[in-house]
Amino acid sequence: MTASPLVTLFLPLALGIIMLGLGLSLTLADFARVVKFPKPVLVGLGCQILLLPLVCFLLAKGFQLEAALAVGMMLLAASPGGTSANLYSHLAHGDVALNITLTAVNSVIAVLTMPLIVNLSLAHFMSGDQAIPLQFAKVLQVFAIVLGPVAIGMFLRSRFPGFAARMEKPVKIISALFLLLIIVLAVAKDWRTFVDYAPVVGLAALAFNLISLAVGYFVPRLFRLSQRQAVAIGMEIGIHNGTLAIALALSPMLLNNPTMAIPAAIYSIIMFFTAAGFGWWVNRAHGRELAAGA
Incomplete structure (x- = not known):
């Protein structure tokens, strides 16, 4: 597949705007909060970094996904939580600060x-002539693409809080539109593969999403975290940054494989419906707890 100028220019720009929007919503206090409340953060990160890749690997093997699709699933599992998790957590009475x-x-x-996860996945699922490992130079590119705009957004918020507050909503709207365009681009670039594999990948993505929400909610409860903290972690883990996974899969500078973008594209659609259902369920549970305590 040859890289079109649209993909080469559009993907870094789209991802940059999305990560800039994330930066506009962050302050240094958000990082400092880890020291004050380490337990919920460590439990959430443990679920995200350790449990979910293992679950995703087992699902990819269990559904016998084609190699590029399996790597795409692992790429999705390695992606951090999406910014939409904050909104869903708020609606479900979760701890938004967490x-x-x-x-x-x-x-x-x-x-x-x-x-690291992508390289291990490439080595396991793909043959030597297929693998395109993310080498150190490419890791630096990911670092610049992801954290550069976040740092700029945080700087703008710290120096120009009024401007950042005014821009946060428009940037979120633009980010949502970019997410839609990236999904359309991912599907359009490999439409035949999408049609062929959508049913099985859709089931794998749905299973991964539901398990992610369950792990994110019930594991914190096992560690005796509060209902609000468990809801927050469930949303954070269940709503992955599919945009980042799609951009890395499609980028000519990185993986340059549209098939790897398909799981994230499907997941990005599924997760909004399942997250809404999860929010409705925990809201009912929250209501029952309040009624029992009254």
């Missing part, structure tokens, strides 16, 4: 863990 902190910390950690 969501913001997890997003901030995991976005930094993912720059290191994503290349």
Whole structure:
């Protein structure tokens, strides 16, 4: 597949705007909160970084996904939580401050863990002539593409809080439109593969999404975290940054494989419906707890 100028220019620009929007919503206090409340952050990161890649690997093997699709699933599992998790957590009475902190910390950690997980996945699922490992230079590119705009957004918020507050909503709207365009681009670039594999990949993505939400909610409850914290972690883990996974899969500078983008594209559609259902369920549970305590 040859890289078109549209893909070469559009993907870094789209991802940059999306990550800039993330930066506009973050402050240094979001990172400092880890020191004050380490337990929920460590539980959330443990689920995200350790449990989910293992679950995703078992699902990819269980569904017998084609090699590029299996790597795409692992790329999705390695992606940090999406910014939409904050909104869903708020609607479901979750701890939004914890969501913001997890997003901030995991976005930094993912720059290191994503290349590691992708390289291991390429080595396992793809033959030597197919594998395109993410080498150190490409890791630096991921670092610049992901964290550069976040740092700019955080700087703007710290120096020009009024401007950042006014821009946060428009940037979120633009980010949502870019997400839609990236999904359309991912599907259009490999339409035949999408049609052939959508049913099985859709089932694998749905299973991974539901398990992610369950792990994110029930594991914190096992560690005796509060209902609000468990809801926040569930949303953070269940709503992955599919945009980042798609951009890395499609980027000519990185993986340059549209088939690897298909799982994230399907997941990005599924997760909004399942997250809404999860939010409705925990809201009912929250209501029952309040009624029992009255």
